[in-house]
Amino acid sequence: MRIQDLLGIELPIIQAPMAGVQGSALAIAVSGAGALGSLPFGMLSVEAMRKEMAAIKAQTKRPFNVNFFCHTQPExxxxxxxxxxxxxxxxxxxxxxxxxxxxxxxxRLPFSAEAADVLAEFEPAVVSFHYGLPEQDLLDQVRKWGAKILSTATTVDEARWLEAHGVDAIIAQGIEAGGHRGIFLSEDLNTQVGTFALLPQIVQAVNIPVIAAGGIADANGVAAAMSLGAAGVQVGTAYMLCPEATTxxxxxxxxxxxxxxxxxxxxxxxxxxxxxxxxxxxxxxxxxxxxxxxxxxxxxxxxxxxxxxxxxxxxxxxxxxAGQNVSGCKEISAADLTLELAKGANEAH
Known part of the structure; x- marks a missing residue:
């Protein structure tokens, strides 16, 4: 299935959720351009989540993604x-x-029943997770309004685990990616490989759409990922100089x-x-x-x-x-950057 059909978007580009350097403005701009804007909620209070989703709903009718950590909180x-x-x-x-x-x-707090209750008020089209998935009852709450579930895999084993646990698409995160590694089945960093080594292996191993992430900063990178079987591409670092970012x-x-x-x-x-x-x-x-x-x-x-x-x-x-490739960082609007990235998807086809 095309990622556009699965997520209800026009362009196979997902703006990576980036806690600490963005709020709703970046997500609104990207979704408005026809791609999937994302909001990181792992560091926000319930009231802040509500405020950010209300801002998005007021400014766009297009789909957007909300992202959560689902780690076990240590003592x-x-x-x-x-x-x-x-x-x-x-x-x-x-x-x-x-x-x-x-x-x-x-x-940083893991996904909770309180967060799920707030989401139910706004029914975002996509909910994504980092560090595996939350408990099944929480996932069931998210699925009630038809939200699509994404999560990050950094190895083939993690991708297979996510598919077995019912995600709708997998984000294949190469070691080049900026921000937190999504690694969750192991703590061994030797298992972590580059995007263009990881991506085709995951594509071959699972039967659901795979989204490439890590080191992709321009249209050429998007085209390369799509040619290796990616259904879509997630880009983060390239957006960090956009005026809509709070970097x-x-x-x-x-x-x-x-x-x-x-x-x-x-x-x-x-x-x-x-x-x-x-x-x-x-x-x-x-x-x-x-x-x-x-x-x-x-x-x-x-x-x-x-x-x-x-x-x-x-x-x-x-x-x-920051990821290993900052060459695509531009001080242009997030909408313009999104359209530039999407040219790579057209070239791949």
Whole structure:
């Protein structure tokens, strides 16, 4: 089945949900152009979810996607947290931050019954998940209004698991992708491969549409993915300089700089591997730190460092999420970028 027919869209382009660098404006622009705009809800309160969906519904009648994490929330561990703060203590001292003023908390929450209830008020056409799928009763709630279910696979085994659990389409996320890895059946990063190695293997292994993601930043990349069997393409990083994105000033500067050539998978910002531009924290602690608390508990202790550094104009302690290919990042409208990307789908056919 064509992804356009499955999702009710005109163009086989999905804007990747990108927590921290977008709100409803980006999703509205992409959906308005005929593709599938997406909203990341993993870091929003129930009321914020309601507000964002209301904004979309007020400005477009076209389908849109809402995205959630579905990790298991870890129990806070005082020893791990203390070790993490010790690792960060030289930076706290440098910036004059009092450890006693640092709040705890997770920042990212898994999909819940409360979130499902809010979705039911708006009935979004597409709901996507990261880190597998939520419990069956929650999925059943989402399916009540006919929503299509997407989820991310980073290996062939994960793709087969998702198909067996009833998803409507699979997002094949190559290791080039910016932001959090969707890996969920293993913690072994050696299982992670590039998009154009992963995509044809998943296409061959499953009988549902496969959406390519990771390192695709222009029409040529879209055409290449479609020629390898992708039903559609998910693009994130390329949208981060669009005016509709809420990408911070320091993040925009980093994407436009030579620093963006060097990205790495890191767990120091959240506790789980995610790809971002190398910065001072990643270099200082090592991109993958054994001391980082479990996802998503690592983030709280970094918040004051990030805030102070950004106030001074640096992204030394910010998660500068980006994929390995920033060549397609343009300061043009999200609608225009979407139409440019879609030309690749036409070339592939």
């Amino acid at each position: 806070p561990n005082s020893e791990h947290e203390a070790a993490w703060r010790v690792a960060l203590s030289p930076y706290y001292e440098e910036y004059g931050i009092d450890l006693s003023t640092i709040a705890g908390g997770s920042g 911070s000033a320091v993040h925009r500067v980093a994407i436009k700089s030579d620093a963006a050539i060097f990205t790495a998978l890191t767990n120091v910002f959240s506790g789980r591997p995610a790809r971002g531009i190398m910065n001072r924290l990643m270099k200082g602690l090592g991109p993958i730190s054994p001391v980082a608390p479990a996802f998503p508990l690592a983030a709280a202790a970094l918040a004051p460092l990030r805030a102070e550094a950004e106030r001074l104009g640096t992204g030394d302690f910010s998660p500068l999420w």
